[in-house]
Amino acid sequence: MSKVLTERMKMPTQAVEERICNFKEVNLGYTLEMAQTEADRCLQCKKPMCTEGCPVSVKIPDFVGAVYEGDIPKAAKILKMDNILPAVCGRVCPQEEQCEKLCVLGRKEKPVAIGNLERFVADWERENIGIASNASKEKTGFKVAVIGGGPSGLSCAGDLIQMGHEVTVFEALHEIGGVLMYGIPEFRLPKEIVQEEVKALEKAGVVFIKNYIIGLTETVDELLERFDAVFIGVGAGLPYFLNIPGEELNGIYSSNEFLTRINLMKAYKFPEYDTPMLSLEGKTVAVFGGGNTAIDSVRTAKRLGASHAIIFYRRTQEEMPARAEEIHHAIEEGIEFLYLVSPLKFNGDSNGWLKSVTIQKMELGEPDHSGRRKPIPIPNQIEDIEIDAAIVAIGNGSNPIINQTTPDLNVNKWGNILVDSETMETNKPGVFAGGDIVTGGATVILAMGAGRKAAKSINEFLKSKKWNDNNNIVSLPEW
Numbered sequence: 001m002s003k004v005l006t007e008r009m010k011m012p013t014q015a016v017e018e019r020i021c022n023f024k025e026v027n028l029g030y031t032l033e034m035a036q037t038e039a040d041r042c043l044q045c046k047k048p049m050c051t052e053g054c055p056v057s058v059k060i061p062d063f064v065g066a067v068y069e070g071d072i073p074k075a076a077k078i079l080k081m082d083n084i085l086p087a088v089c090g091r092v093c094p095q096e097e098q099c100e101k102l103c104v105l106g107r108k109e110k111p112v113a114i115g116n117l118e119r120f121v122a123d124w125e126r127e128n129i130g131i132a133s134n135a136s137k138e139k140t141g142f143k144v145a146v147i148g149g150g151p152s153g154l155s156c157a158g159d160l161i162q163m164g165h166e167v168t169v170f171e172a173l174h175e176i177g178g179v180l181m182y183g184i185p186e187f188r189l190p191k192e193i194v195q196e197e198v199k200a201l202e203k204a205g206v207v208f209i210k211n212y213i214i215g216l217t218e219t220v221d222e223l224l225e226r227f228d229a230v231f232i233g234v235g236a237g238l239p240y241f242l243n244i245p246g247e248e249l250n251g252i253y254s255s256n257e258f259l260t261r262i263n264l265m266k267a268y269k270f271p272e273y274d275t276p277m278l279s280l281e282g283k284t285v286a287v288f289g290g291g292n293t294a295i296d297s298v299r300t301a302k303r304l305g306a307s308h309a310i311i312f313y314r315r316t317q318e319e320m321p322a323r324a325e326e327i328h329h330a331i332e333e334g335i336e337f338l339y340l341v342s343p344l345k346f347n348g349d350s351n352g353w354l355k356s357v358t359i360q361k362m363e364l365g366e367p368d369h370s371g372r373r374k375p376i377p378i379p380n381q382i383e384d385i386e387i388d389a390a391i392v393a394i395g396n397g398s399n400p401i402i403n404q405t406t407p408d409l410n411v412n413k414w415g416n417i418l419v420d421s422e423t424m425e426t427n428k429p430g431v432f433a434g435g436d437i438v439t440g441g442a443t444v445i446l447a448m449g450a451g452r453k454a455a456k457s458i459n460e461f462l463k464s465k466k467w468n469d470n471n472n473i474v475s476l477p478e479w
């Protein structure tokens with residue numbers, strides 16, 4: 001019997017006029033009743049295409065079925081088998097490009113709201129029964145160092161502790177979570193949620209050492225003297241700049257610096273917190289870029305009082321890599337979009353403060369290597385636009401500190417660590433890597449998937465290490 005088509009359950013949100021004045025989460029989440037109604041739309045396909053679209057193959061129809069039955073603990077258990085951070089992924093994964101894109105319902109109507117259901121289940125678990133913190137009772141005695149407390153490091157640490165190994169995470173910053181803490185703003189991902197996940201790992205026995213920069217405080221080679229294996233998950237935190245004249249003027253930030261000052265250092269609460277920030281009240285703020293970082297920056301500028309918060313993008317909305325939901329929310333919030341423009345130079349006043357940007361108008365040509373139509377300058381279409389502040393959000397590269405202090409580690413010309421894509425092993429025995437430091441800037445779910453893959457290989461490596469050391473195979477807990 002075929003199901004009657006039903007409307008996708010809308011995600012309740014904070015009213016626009018309220019939310020542009022605060023940093024609280026925009027999406028408010030489903031109630032149980034809403035979640036069950038949405039779960040009822042799922043056709044429980046025998047060959048679920050949605051699961052094929054999920055980078056970590058979450059058993060989507062199974063967890064959605066459990067939501068429909070109202071058995072949320074069961075739904076949480078199913079989700080956690082493949083995704084250790086569902087509260088995060090339910091909020092930030094680009095579902096419209098992954099599971100929801102392949103959902104068969106999407107051929108005739110809107111796909112099942114898989115991300116919203118994932119978020120509901122994770123929030124319900126956290127609020128009602130607490131996040132389960134799993135650790136193996138059988139200890140192996142092996143010690144693993146994880147460098148970086150972002151999604152790749154956390155998921156690697158989470159699996160390794162369950163396998164019975166001792167795990168220490170070394171993090172350069174004073175908070176654990178990587179981009180989840182310093183990049184993605186509170187209005188998209190409340191920091192409390194990330195910290196609850198970190199606490200669950202701590203409870204399971206993972207040791208976190210903050211303010212510890214591998215490459216400065218201690219090198220990878222030094223770590224290898226006191227640990228049996230090392231995982232490098234240091235992300236891609238080095239901002240790219242436009243490299244145009246005037247970029248050194250006062251009032252121009254990289255998106256990394258801007259978002260870190262706001263999210264991690266709470267500059268918007270200055271002087272209560274001691275990080276200052278240029279006041280954006282009543283100012284015109286230009287953000288250059290079209291990805292999640294650009295949209296996060298421009299929506300943050302709006303919340304800081306900018307009278308005009310404008311995205312400058314050299315292609316059109318269709319080619320923007322940011323998540324569709326974030327673009328939609330940005331439009332609702334009154335963010336302005338200037339498409340088909342590329343900055344040529346920044347112009348300043350005699351005191352070195354930014355005054356305007358000179359832009360070149362563009363048109364779209366043939367598709368380039370990324371498959372998107374290439375922006376081409378239109379001759380003689382150049383214009384000056386007055387702006388008070390600029391945020392450059394055109395991507396990030398790898399920080400060279402690990403590579404420079406580990407010269408025998410193989411990296412490509414952009415500084416990304418080279419690994420075997422099946423095992424995440426580097427060329428250095430006992431050293432594994434994953435996440436953005438390997439792929440370049442990607443997504444949370446891919447970083448997590450890489451961390452888990454590495455944990456599995458580290459477990460295998462440690463088994464063989466035991467064999468070599470003692471000439472005797474020990475049985476390690478199954479993963």
Ligand code: FAD
Pocket residue numbers: 092093094147148149150151152153170171172173177178179180183184212213214215233234235236237259292293296323399401402434435436437441442443444445447
């Ligand atoms: P990171 O999250 O970068 O974590 C690396 C950690 O390593 C950091 O905490 C860093 O301080 C630490 N570290 C670095 N060097 C050292 C060192 N030498 N010693 C010790 N510690 C070190 N993805 C999505 O899927 N959806 C989104 O909506 C989304 N929005 C984004 C918004 C912004 C503003 C940004 C910047 C990225 C966004 N991404 C999004 C991308 C996603 O966040 C990243 O792909 C993901 O966080 C990568 O995880 P990671 O563990 O590899 O690195």
Ligand code: SF4
Pocket residue numbers: 041042043044045048049050051060061064102103104105112114
């Ligand atoms: Fe349900 Fe869509 Fe997955 Fe089919 S493809 S099982 S309808 S979520």
